[in-house]
Amino acid sequence: MTHRILVRAAETGDVDAIHALLTPYAKKDVILTRDKDDVYQHLQEFMVAEYDGVLIGTAALHIYGSNIAEIRSLVVSPDYQGKRIGHLLVEGCEKMAAQLHVAQVFALTYVDYFFISMGYAVVPKESLPHKIWTVCVHCKKFGDCDEIAVQKRLSDAPIEPMQMIPILDITD
Template structure:
């Protein structure tokens, strides 16, 4: 099944489940993606992205949108290719009222499908939510095992150099 065709129902904090679809991000999603990322960046839960960066890297992003309103962005995730056989899951954010309903999982799985389509068999993440990723077959990895190239965004992080994110990796076939 193609990631863009993935459809399911996510739990809501209040009210019935809302069916959603995961698809490639589009230009008209950028402002909603920006607002969602800024919300969590303001809580030091992820690294914020500028509007310029979002436009520059729009092709990296997947969004989960309400099945009946594809302008209602429920969540976002990015697959950033770092090297020949290495990519990063970054900018995973799900609106608070749609957390715990499978939206984040669907977004990450869509990104992993895309990695497979590119022939990438290793995908890492830096996260404050390691248990979430462990449920999707990511395992801990020492940050020092990752190429130095992956740290280029770290210098822009307010937590640098005292980062306490955990690094995890997914490898095809595990």
């Protein structure tokens, strides 16, 4: 039987599952710790991967400025890793960035090989905007960060339109 993996924007009903996906990897210091309030407050940044109604992956896109955003909180459930779901989530974040006209995305990561396979290049951490360190100060490893910075310039391919928004026609 074929099962469909759906990658979509997160909703409030996903917060518990997102938090449950993130927590084990936050405990291993692979990603930043995020409590449920934090996830709620940044919910518009999150994509989720759903398999038969169960959330099996998540990723978030955090915008820092007119031309740069970070992919963070990227996790695929251990039972489903290696099935291209991570790729789908990163592509979802890149699409969100492109739709918002953000030209570059970066990540701080230990899985540089994963990002490199998606067209990212390793860059010096110092080349990233200073604003990012306002988040990093909450990390235990601040000051001794051994993560690798990877960055990708999004292509100049045509941007797919945002989801249709109802239009109100007003006549005078």
